[in-house]
């Protein structure tokens with residue numbers, strides 16, 4: 001399985017460009033660090049070759065899905081996913097590791113950089129994200 005670098009960046013860029021064209025103002029793109037299929041935190045984020053969304057799924061969950069159903073489709077865009085055409089995205093891959101465990105959502109900017117907003121919620125003593133000072 002390939003780890004690729006530029007794919008997600010291109011999807012992000014395209015999403016912003018399309019938004020400009022359609023006059024729908026998009027200043028940020030959100031993605032969840034929770035796998036939309038398995039509902040657990042992403043360990044190895046992946047996408048199918050036909051996917052054009054920024055949201056990734058966990059590779060183990062997707063592989064499980066395909067094993068049970070060889071004609072499985074991406075639950076997000078309904079495009080076919082196959083074991084041979086799943087890509088692990090290098091950009092998204094770093095995020096679940098780099099972001100604190102309590103962070104569940106990240107926001108992408110047009111250049112592919114990402115950020116998260118810390119929640120004020122106490123999640124077992126770990127302080128997360130921005131403090132309330134300016």
Ligand SMILES: [Zn+2]
Nearest residue numbers: 051074076077
């Ligand atoms: Zn998809």
